Amino acid sequence: MEKFEEIYRNRHQYAKDWKAKTGGKVLGYLCTYIPEEIIYAAGVLPVRIMGGHDGHDVSQPYVFSTFCPFSRDCLSQGLKGKYDYLDGIVSCDSCLHINQAFEGFYLYCGIPKDGVFVANMPVNVGNPRARAYLVQEELEFKKHIEQWTGKTITNEDLDRGIEIMNRNRRLMRQVYETRRAAKPPITGNEAMLMVVSSQFSDKEEHSRIVEQVLKEELPGRNANRETGVRLMVVGSEDDDTSFLQMVESAGATFVIDEHCTGSRYFWNEVIPGEDRLAAIANRYIDRPRCPNKDWQERKRFSHVMKLVEDYGVQGVILIQQKFCAPHEADIPSLTALLKEHNIPTLFLEFDMTVPVGQLKVRVEAFLEIIRGEEAFF
Amino acid sequence: MKEIKRWQTKPLDSWQKAKEMTKSYYASFAQGQGEGKLVTLGGSGLEAGIGEGLYLTEEPYAAQCAAMGISEELGATAESLGYARDLCSYMRLTIGSMKLNKYAYGGAFPKIDLVSRYCHCDLHAKWSLIHAEELKVPFYAIDGVTVNEFDSEQTKQNKYEYRVAQTLDAIEGIEKTTGKKFDDEAFIEGLYNTSTTKNLWGQIVLMNQNIPVPLDEKSMYSFFALAGFRSGEKEVVNLIKMLRDEVEDRVRNQIAAVATERYRIMTFSNPPWYALGLFRYMEKFGVVSVGSRYAFLIGGGTMPVKSQTGGIIELPYPTIQEEGKVLRTREEAVRYFCHDYPTRLLGELADGWRRWTGRSGMESQVRLAKLWHCNGAVLHFNRGCMGFAIGCHQVRLALKDAGYPVVTYEASNADAREWDESRTHALIDTFMESQGLEKLED
Numbered sequence: 177m178e179k180f181e182e183i184y185r186n187r188h189q190y191a192k193d194w195k196a197k198t199g200g201k202v203l204g205y206l207c208t209y210i211p212e213e214i215i216y217a218a219g220v221l222p223v224r225i226m227g228g229h230d231g232h233d234v235s236q237p238y239v240f241s242t243f244c245p246f247s248r249d250c251l252s253q254g255l256k257g258k259y260d261y262l263d264g265i266v267s268c269d270s271c272l273h274i275n276q277a278f279e280g281f282y283l284y285c286g287i288p289k290d291g292v293f294v295a296n297m298p299v300n301v302g303n304p305r306a307r308a309y310l311v312q313e314e315l316e317f318k319k320h321i322e323q324w325t326g327k328t329i330t331n332e333d334l335d336r337g338i339e340i341m342n343r344n345r346r347l348m349r350q351v352y353e354t355r356r357a358a359k360p361p362i363t364g365n366e367a368m369l370m371v372v373s374s375q376f377s378d379k380e381e382h383s384r385i386v387e388q389v390l391k392e393e394l395p396g397r398n399a400n401r402e403t404g405v406r407l408m409v410v411g412s413e414d415d416d417t418s419f420l421q422m423v424e425s426a427g428a429t430f431v432i433d434e435h436c437t438g439s440r441y442f443w444n445e446v447i448p449g450e451d452r453l454a455a456i457a458n459r460y461i462d463r464p465r466c467p468n469k470d471w472q473e474r475k476r477f478s479h480v481m482k483l484v485e486d487y488g489v490q491g492v493i494l495i496q497q498k499f500c501a502p503h504e505a506d507i508p509s510l511t512a513l514l515k516e517h518n519i520p521t522l523f524l525e526f527d528m529t530v531p532v533g534q535l536k537v538r539v540e541a542f543l544e545i546i547r548g549e550e551a552f553f
Numbered sequence: 554m555k556e557i558k559r560w561q562t563k564p565l566d567s568w569q570k571a572k573e574m575t576k577s578y579y580a581s582f583a584q585g586q587g588e589g590k591l592v593t594l595g596g597s598g599l600e601a602g603i604g605e606g607l608y609l610t611e612e613p614y615a616a617q618c619a620a621m622g623i624s625e626e627l628g629a630t631a632e633s634l635g636y637a638r639d640l641c642s643y644m645r646l647t648i649g650s651m652k653l654n655k656y657a658y659g660g661a662f663p664k665i666d667l668v669s670r671y672c673h674c675d676l677h678a679k680w681s682l683i684h685a686e687e688l689k690v691p692f693y694a695i696d697g698v699t700v701n702e703f704d705s706e707q708t709k710q711n712k713y714e715y716r717v718a719q720t721l722d723a724i725e726g727i728e729k730t731t732g733k734k735f736d737d738e739a740f741i742e743g744l745y746n747t748s749t750t751k752n753l754w755g756q757i758v759l760m761n762q763n764i765p766v767p768l769d770e771k772s773m774y775s776f777f778a779l780a781g782f783r784s785g786e787k788e789v790v791n792l793i794k795m796l797r798d799e800v801e802d803r804v805r806n807q808i809a810a811v812a813t814e815r816y817r818i819m820t821f822s823n824p825p826w827y828a829l830g831l832f833r834y835m836e837k838f839g840v841v842s843v844g845s846r847y848a849f850l851i852g853g854g855t856m857p858v859k860s861q862t863g864g865i866i867e868l869p870y871p872t873i874q875e876e877g878k879v880l881r882t883r884e885e886a887v888r889y890f891c892h893d894y895p896t897r898l899l900g901e902l903a904d905g906w907r908r909w910t911g912r913s914g915m916e917s918q919v920r921l922a923k924l925w926h927c928n929g930a931v932l933h934f935n936r937g938c939m940g941f942a943i944g945c946h947q948v949r950l951a952l953k954d955a956g957y958p959v960v961t962y963e964a965s966n967a968d969a970r971e972w973d974e975s976r977t978h979a980l981i982d983t984f985m986e987s988q989g990l991e992k993l994e995d
Contacts, residue, residue: 237950240934240942242639248982269698272939273674279911279947294703298715300678300696304722309698316708360645470680472685499639501939505679506633509686 177366179385183373184415190377191223192553196544197272201263201291201325204276206250207270207295208375209437209466211314213446213456214299215266216358217329217337218321224375225265225281225413226437230381234472239278244499245528246413247273254285257523264291264324269299271468285431292321301461303471310457314538330337334452344379345442347386354394355431356487361397364409364430365420372415372437388393404428405546406488406526410510411478411495411526412503423493423539427547432487433494436482440464456517458468467502477513483517493539520546557993559838560765560809567795571775574792578783579617582609583656591731594688598667598890599697599720601743601785602735602907603727609663611680613778618650618657619826619967626821627653628968642937642967644680652685664692667731669723673697674940680966686890691730693723702911716891725885737883743785744886748872750784753793753855755869760800761843762925765809767800770820770842771832772810781850791898813839813993819921820845821932821942821948828977835931836979838990843925846917847941857920867924914944915951922957929958929988937965960984 185189191202203215204225215222227249235252253259266276282292296313318329351370354361362370374382401463404427409420414435414492424430433439443464449455470476481488492514496503507523514521522542524535562988582592591606600608618627629630632638633732634652636645654662668685669692672678678694685692698712698721750915760767776796783789789860818835819963820842825831834840855867873880873889880886922930930952935942946963952959965971985991 230782238946240938240945242942243939276943279944283947292703295699296698296708296712298696300672300694300719302698303719305715305718306696307579309711312706312711312801316705354688360877375774467679468675471672471682472692474682496637501675502679504637504640505644505676505683509636509683511635538646 177362177389180366180369180373183377183382184369185228187223188258188261189375191221194221194378195261200373202261203293204259204262204265204281204287205267206265206274208441209268209270209460210266210295211317211460212379212455213341214295214314214318214321214329214336215334215337216328216340217248217318218325219333220263220321220325222266222371222380223377225250225253225259225264226372226375226413227279227528228256228258229416229530232528235280237444238284238333239276242499243276244273244497245452245526246497246500248494249528250274251277251280251285251388255366259285260286262291264288264293266293266295268295268297273500283322290324293317293324297460299469299527300470301465302473302475304329306533307454307457307461308462309378311451311454314453314457331452334456335448338446338448338452338456340383342445344374344383344386345445347383348374348442350390351386351433351480353396359398359401359403360429360431363398363401363424364407364433365417365424367430368415368420368433368438369417371439371441374455375437375441382511401429403415405429405543406431406490408439408480408484408487408492409433409435409495410492410496412500413456414436414495414497414526416526416530418532419495419526419535422532422536426536426540426543428491428539432483432489434464434476434483436466439467439483441470467528470506474509477510480510481513481517484514489519491542492519492521493542494521496523496525498525498527557813557815559812560807560814562809562812565768565772565775567703567792567799568772568775570792570795571779573777574779574788575617576658578616579658582607583658583660588845590859591666591733593667593669594663594665595668595670597671597693597723599669599735599740601728601732602724602737602740603667603669603737604732605736606666607663609665610649610696610782611684612643613782614650614657615646615967616627616778616823616826618646619969620829621657622969623657624825624969626825627655631821632844634661638948638968639936641674641676641680641939642965642971644676646931646967647702648680648683651684667691667693669694669727670694671697673699676939688971691726693726693730695723702913703948713891717887720887722893724887727982735883737886738882741886743872744880744889746787746790747784747872749790750793750869751850751853752869752872753790753797753876754780755796755849755856755867757793757800758844758849758854759867760804761870763804763897764817764926765811765814766817766841766843767803767808768796769810769832769836769843770824770848771829773844773848774824774826774829775867777848777850779781783852790925809841811839814841815839816841816928816988816990817843817926818929818931819918819925819927819981820930821847821945822919822935823847823938823966824933825964825968825972827967828964828974831977831981834978835985837992837994838981839856839993840985840990841932843921843927846921849921857917859944865920867920913945915947917949919955919957920950922952922955927957929960931984932959932961933966934963935966936963936971937968941966958984958988
């Protein structure tokens with residue numbers, strides 16, 4: 177299990193070592209709607225660009241202060257040279273804030289000009305025209321990557337890319353299945369580290385580690401750990417390890433999550449088909465939706481409720497990145513829905529640095545409320 | 554004090570007409586349902602064809618609420634329901650108006666039959682969805698993908714066809730839901746009118762390259778919502794034609810918007826609608842604003858072309874007739890609309906709308922400063938609209954690198970609680986001092 181945290185904490189060195197070992201290119205991405213299957217098919221390593229949870233004042237001259245802290249933190253890492261090993265960067269039709277970070281990266285962080293891509297993605301994934309459009313755009317993206325790498329991507333390559341991603345998704349689903357148990361063998365923090373480390377590393381290597389952990393470490397693990405209150409965390413990008421650790425030391429366990437550094441990232445697989453690009457497109461259209469893409473008919477909320485039911489969730493902590501508009505727009509409706517189903521919620525606003533002490537008071541009160549209801553039965 | 558040249562100036566004759574048209578338009582919503590008309594909330598650009606109905610576009614309505622001084626009440630209502638204060642201010646005001654069942658022009662919030670939206674920012678669709686859910690009416694949204702500098706020609710074509718297909722689907726869906734046939738003829742007529750309105754607006758804003766500026770930015774905004782959001786109406790075409798003629802006359806006779814014009818600025822983003830007096834404050838220094846890409850119909854009035862000398866100039870977007878096009882069928886109309894709406898309404902800001910400013914967006918801002926003979930820039934860093942705040946620093950840096958003095962101030966386009974008048978005035982005072990400009994009047 178420690179390997180995941182090791183990758184997480186040494187993400188940049190990992191990527192540099194991978195480059196040195198393979199001679200391959202590394203492509204940074206900011207949003208999980210990027211079709212990594214195509215990137216793997218080209219023999220390129222996709223790595224997710226994330227923040228460092230340290231001061232991001234260096235981004236002040238380039239990003240308006242009311243853009244989300246995550247986007248500013250990502251750009252700050254680029255401006256500080258932490259991503260100087262990237263050969264390229266790719267964005268998709270993500271949210272405005274991520275788009276701003278993307279622009280900052282390619283303008284100010286020394287990304288080679290020929291290594292800047294946009295893998296266009298429909299925003300209204302629910303509309304009947306979205307699939308065909310996405311297939312067309314994946315073809316364009318594939319051509320751009322072929323031109324960049326000088327390598328033609330064959331169907332066999334795409335099959336390989338699909339299987340690399342699918343295998344990791346399958347394994348992570350197996351890991352997440354274990355969290356349904358009365359005594360989940362991993363904590364929410366550990367699960368998040370597993371997911372985030374997969375975004376920073378070669379998925380084939382990551383899958384080998386996950387397989388080993390599933391077989392050799394998880395059975396019987398945490399048998400003596402008190403699960404406490406079963407919580408779900410809902411939010412956007414979140415690798416706030418200090419927060420999750422704090423909550424899970426206060427008599428609770430995050431048994432499931434709904435965010436893009438969690439289950440949203442890997443939940444569904446590509447269902448292979450003759451038309452590989454169509455198969456990939458279907459996967460991204462049908463995956464659990466980011467709020468940015470959850471219109472005109474909502475699908476996200478029913479997915480959240482299913483997770484609540486399947487994982488025996490007793491309470492939900494909504495981690496709201498300050499200024500994250502798509503998530504903020506969903507909060508009132510989602511909170512009302514959870515309340516309708518008698519699921520208590522705690523809404524917390526996050527910045528890049530997490531005031532664990534202050535939040536602990538609120539979390540403890542929340543847990544007491546949940547436990548307090550049990551006392552009446 | 555150095556003697557200041559004074560230009561002749563006079564109020565706009567067409568201003569009163571604009572005010573009357575705006576007032577009567579909003580007043581009509583209170584009676585709309587009673588007259589048996591279909592009332593649409595949103596802005597999909599299809600309104601002319603949706604059966605003689607009335608359409609209330611949220612953004613200009615929210616701007617009116619802000620100008621009328623009720624943004625605090627409406628915003629606070631939305632926030633009390635859990636909508637964060639940093640969400641789009643237009644969104645919060647319209648949600649507040651709906652939830653309070655309070656229409657800014659008196660009475661209850663209009664009875665809405667349908668919500669339709671052309672979506673090109675993070676919140677258009679989500680905000681319209683909230684309206685539709687609350688009002689329990691059908692909702693049609695078009696994913697308004699825009700081009701960017703990394704798109705291949707094939708991608709541009711893919712995006713265009715995607716927009717066309719969605720729009721045709723939306724029309725069919727609206728027909729099914731409302732039981733009313735989409736009026737293709739009215740839609741086509743609306744498009745012809747829109748192209749004329751935008752062409753006229755382009756002519757008007759280009760005349761602001763003149764010295765002195767004939768039409769200041771604040772005055773532009775009395776016509777802006779009409780030209781931008783009701784461009785398909787014949788009455789609006791006539792009004793903008795009237796304005797164009799008036800501005801031409803002002804140029805001919807050297808009638809200035811600001812009598813003491815001695816420094817020209819450009820601005821950025823949608824303005825603080827409740828504090829347009831800021832423009833009048835700057836005029837006290839002899840400063841006139843030529844406008845902004847936003848005021849230039851969000852980029853839809855003019856287009857860049859290569860001049861004979863090889864530089865880039867701007868010309869009004871041609872009308873449908875000038876392009877030699879003829880629209881006869883729904884498909885032809887939709888195809889024109891799907892090319893025109895995102896690329897012309899959003900113009901070069903298509904790069905900066907829901908995406909990022911992009912190199913062409915930055916070039917466009919510097920070009921505005923150059924062609925409109927600006928001396929400096931006063932940029933609104935907008936807390937109330939992420940779509941128009943994206944790239945604000947890139948614009949600032951581009952102007953600065955091009956040698957233009959720049960001052961920035963933070964406010965919100967529609968939430969007056971974000972306005973700090975004394976602080977903003979102090980920033981302006983300092984900027985003016987740095988430019989050697991003293992106040993000419995108090």
